[in-house]
Amino acid sequence: MTAFFFFSNGTAAGREEMSAQVRLRLLPSARCLFDEPIQVKVAGLRSKQVVTMRARSTDDKGVVFSSMATYRADGNGEINLERDPSLSGSFVGVEPMGLLWSMTADTLHKRFQKTNTLNPHVVKFSVHEEEGEMLAEVTNERFLIKEGISRAPVKEGNLRGVLFTPPGKGPFPAVLDLYTFGGGLSEKRASLLASRGFLVLTVSLYGHDDQPKNIKEIHLDYFEEAINFLRKQEKVGSKGVGIISLSKSGDLALSAASFLPNVEAVVWINGCSANVILPLYYKKKLILPALMFDPKKRIPTESGAIISKYAMHSPLEEENKATLVPIERAKGRFLFVASEDDLNWDSKAYMDEMVERLKHHGKDNFETLSYPGAGHYLEPPYGPYCPSSFHGVAGKPVLWGGEPTTHAAAEVHLWKKIQEFFRTHVSCDTAQAKAKL
Incomplete structure (x- = not known):
């Protein structure tokens, strides 16, 4: 199952240049085990457009963890985290899962706590214009326990x-x-x-x-x-x-x-x-x-x-x-x-x-x-x-x-x-x- 979430580009120029909407996808599925990698892809951007990608989650103690990275789309307006380097942010270079492991707590000296294994680790991935406006968002549910266990x-x-x-x-x-x-x-x-x-x-x-x-x-x-x-x-x-x-x-x-x-x-x-x-x-x-x-x-x-x-x-x-x-x-x-x-x-x-x-x-x-x-x-x-x-x-x-x-x-x-x-x-x-x- 592939999750698709659509947001319009948000600018008049963007709407004129693009017939498609911005799409943020998690492959092969937006639902996976905690220890499984996912492929993060963005499509529908302008050619060479620079955007900020973010990840955000709250642990079982209520501590908020977040990360961000800047990416430049290719000539087709696409970004693939398995291929494209982060230009700046929480990490730099090609790091397909970087938005997950680089998340830091909003409070000093806090360790990520996942005490309830029956509830998934929920991470919201999003794509933003350089000015901050959100273009697309998708939720990743990362389960700690496989079905049937x-x-x-x-x-x-x-x-x-x-x-x-x-x-x-x-x-x-x-x-x-x-x-x-x-x-x-x-x-x-x-x-x-x-x-x-x-x-x-x-x-x-x-x-x-x-x-x-x-x-x-x-x-x-x-x-x-x-x-x-x-x-x-x-x-x-x-x-x-x-x-x-x-x-x-x-x-x-x-x-x-x-x-x-x-x-x-x-x-x-x-x-x-x-x-x-x-x-x-x-x-x-x-x-x-x-x-x-x-x-x-x-x-x-x-x-x-x-x-x-x-x-x-x-x-x-x-x-x-x-x-x-x-x-x-x-x-x-x-x-x-x-x-x-x-x-x-x-x-x-x-x-x-x-x-x-x-x-x-x-x-x-x-x-x-x-x-x-x-x-x-x-x-x-x-x-x-x-x-x-x-x-x-x-x-x-x-x-x-x-x-x-x-x-x-x-x-x-x-x-x-x-x-x-x-x-x-x-x-x-x-x-x-x-x-x-």
């Missing part, structure tokens, strides 16, 4: 989360999504992974539903409970599960792979190689003390946000080595992903340390991806790039790093790699699923 809240034992199950008999590979360490629950990445054929459980560690708002320690038993819950699902064909993480949850994913059975594959994105901030317990016994940070080493900036990259103590110092997660014990595979411009902490150094340690132990159960110019928050593609936002542990806004264009390209590349990695390394046995049925 089941979304079920989970409240079983200590577990608090949401389970996403694809339609059909399966079997499907199982993935545990530890989105990040922030309180509450994030469903966006989990619902999109389910839309790509994975059975996904996303869990909250604290701050959701009836969970405590603050915690002083973490218990690995919670993640063991989550893994066992996933493996019991009727449509799961995998003997074990995959785990995807980001930031602080990276070391939790490493710990799950190192201390618990049935973890076949871990995607570690911009995490640490040591257990950070809170001590980790298993069966009521301390298994990893916490690596801490020095608040005095945080760097203030004019925007009011801090750079925290240099504040963490080194896990390689003799007094901190006990905090290192013993990943050499893990039987599953790792995909380590590091952004080289991460300003939250030195993800690249942590990744390099883990690679050296695994090699030292004769292990080759890992793959690495390194993204120069990308920042801390690597998410599913085509959402607004986040330069800074409030950090719960720091208690103030932090800079996440990254150059927007490069960061957006990294998200597109990584999203495909994550799916390939899990499809390859999370076993999917039809007989296994039938036995459960």
Whole structure:
């Protein structure tokens, strides 16, 4: 389905020169999944006419995000964002999805929040005369959950989360999504992974539903409970599960792979190689003390946000080595992903340390991806790039790093790699699923 919206050119000269009206089209459809690219085309302009294109959206917290770019039509009065460069604005050059990822918040230090996966991310694209008058507008509905996917809240034992199950008999590979360490629950990445054929459980560690708002320690038993819950699902064909993480949850994913059975594959994105901030317990016994940070080493900036990259103590110092997660014990595979411009902490150094340690132990159960110019928050593609936002542990806004264009390209590349990695390394046995049925 192609959406067409028509507005007249608006000037007497324009009406005389053009028999057609200005048309703004989103191909192949104005309705798509959040992680799908679209082709943006404009027709019916004057030859070589310069116009401004805009995108605007409001997130689930009511924050308005917008972008703009200037384009010059070709000799036929047409613009194609896959072919034509932006001359100025939120980005420059040929960036087919630039109007989406370059959207910035109208309030400083706000991250795009999409908490309700059942409602689409609605973006209004528009074309304007240089003087500002609107020539055409179209609405893009970007869905976070594919039709037919089941979304079920989970409240079983200590577990608090949401389970996403694809339609059909399966079997499907199982993935545990530890989105990040922030309180509450994030469903966006989990619902999109389910839309790509994975059975996904996303869990909250604290701050959701009836969970405590603050915690002083973490218990690995919670993640063991989550893994066992996933493996019991009727449509799961995998003997074990995959785990995807980001930031602080990276070391939790490493710990799950190192201390618990049935973890076949871990995607570690911009995490640490040591257990950070809170001590980790298993069966009521301390298994990893916490690596801490020095608040005095945080760097203030004019925007009011801090750079925290240099504040963490080194896990390689003799007094901190006990905090290192013993990943050499893990039987599953790792995909380590590091952004080289991460300003939250030195993800690249942590990744390099883990690679050296695994090699030292004769292990080759890992793959690495390194993204120069990308920042801390690597998410599913085509959402607004986040330069800074409030950090719960720091208690103030932090800079996440990254150059927007490069960061957006990294998200597109990584999203495909994550799916390939899990499809390859999370076993999917039809007989296994039938036995459960």
